Amino acid sequence: MKYINEILQGDSIEVMQKLPSGSFDFCFADPPYFMQLDSKKKLFRVSGERFEGCEDDWDKFENMESYKDFTRGWLFEVRRLLKRDGSICVISSMQSIYEIGSIMRELGFWVINDIIWQKANPTPNFGGTRLCNSHETLIWAAKGKTSKFTFNYKTGKHLNEDKQLGSIWSFPVCAGSERLKDDSGKKVHSTQKPESLLYRILNLFTTKGDLVLDPFGGTMTTGAVAKLVGRNYTLIERDKNYIKYGKARLESIVPNISDIENATFDKKPLKVAFKDMVKAGCFDIGEEFYLQSGAHATLVEESGKLSCEGKAISMHEVAGRLLGKKTRVNGYDVWKVLREGKLVSISTIRDRYRKVMLGSSN
Structure with a gap:
């Protein structure tokens, strides 16, 4: 099928409407957060450099109602596209995670866990007006209450020094050589997610060969990690510049399959009489x-x-x-x-x- 291991350019909802129902095992979604920043208020780092944050056009909505309409639209399509036993992991911040969670329940998703991504190196609150936002929240949910979703429990224990894995995960934000830069040295995407976060998600909630959907592909972190761990992917993105650098990133990935990627720890032993x-x-x-x-x-x-x-x-x-x-x-x-x-x-x-x-x- 043409959409497997492909980047599909276009509006996420419009593209999803063209895909066949029940196609995907898993979805990772990093949608616009609707940060609602005051463009007139300037913040500066300790060094005196201006902190720009996320001021991209794709994160701007007229009001919360329009954002909720958008969220309901893409989540409806994702649920249609998931297989009966499929699941989704959505990430957002305090500006919108509660609205997203409420809409997911309305549409029939069954919430399994919320997960806290604790940022090991968060951006300070430069204005000193409130607590530093040092985490983001993920909602992991099944397509429905009776879905037999994938959860590689023993793999999680292995990744956590043989202890039961909890719902607070600590990873640094994307930085250094992992952060994609354009020819001028400017970062390609303002909210690129760390590969370490996707590595854990895909190894816990999918199995090798599964088809993973990302309706907001960005710089294709989901696709890069999916390829690395032996999963298939379908990425949707409308920005040509993101696609340009994302494609180059995907081409550089070489799969690396070990017991973790194979979920060997979770495989039931062969029954013998x-x-x-x-x-x-x-x-x-x-x-x-x-x-x-x-x-x-x-x-x-x-x-x-x-x-x-x-x-x-x-x-x-x-x-x-x-x-x-x-x-x-x-x-x-x-x-x-x-x-x-x-x-x-x-x-x-x-x-x-x-x-x-x-x-x-x-």
Whole structure:
């Protein structure tokens, strides 16, 4: 399809109206914030240089009602374009995030989380008139309440030093060599997002090969990171200058796929039947299974049943009885067998068998 891994030039709503329903797995949206800046009020940095902020025409609306109409229009199209189990992540600031969230609920999106992007190097409030705006808010929502959205939970833990990932993320704002500059050295886009933020979002909320929509492509950060992590993308942008530099950026990206991008940590292990492991010679009928305490029982059936009190009983139930538990215990966690004079967990043997099976299926 022509729109996959392409930049589509034009008005976001008009372009989306031409795309087929149910096409996308995920959407990342960085819409205009409607900053409502006072153009007459000049702010200056400590160095004396004027702070321009976001004064682009695309961020200007007549009033909040017109902004809400615009927001309702593009969100309606995004929801139509998402697959049944698709989800969206929208970023904005305090000027408009509440209106966006309210409209999302009106349209039927199901809010999963709000996420705080805590800026490690925020722009100061040069006027000293209020608190420094040191964060932006993201709303992560599914297409509907019953959507089975993607969430790579264990990948998130891996990215967070094996701790459950929370909803406050700290990243620096886009700067240095990552910030796109034009031929005169001026930054191409006033609100370019850091790749580190998109890297986390796409690895958590999508899987390799998914199709990601960005209706406000800008300098194509979403596309760049999508290409890097093995996702497909469709980017919509009306500004020719943004497209010019964004295209060059995309062409320079080389995919880098590892366990994180593959969501290896979240993949369910291959199911194996105990009888198949017996047939493969992993275990022998008549051999002893041992607990750490030294208690043992004999394997008597291919299904994994052990001899206990003269009966063939599930290894899990036997483990529970011998350990003095009132309930069964997962036998793979406690049983061991002798291999070359050493006790080896039957779970370890199962893992080895899985690797053999995976290798034979390739």
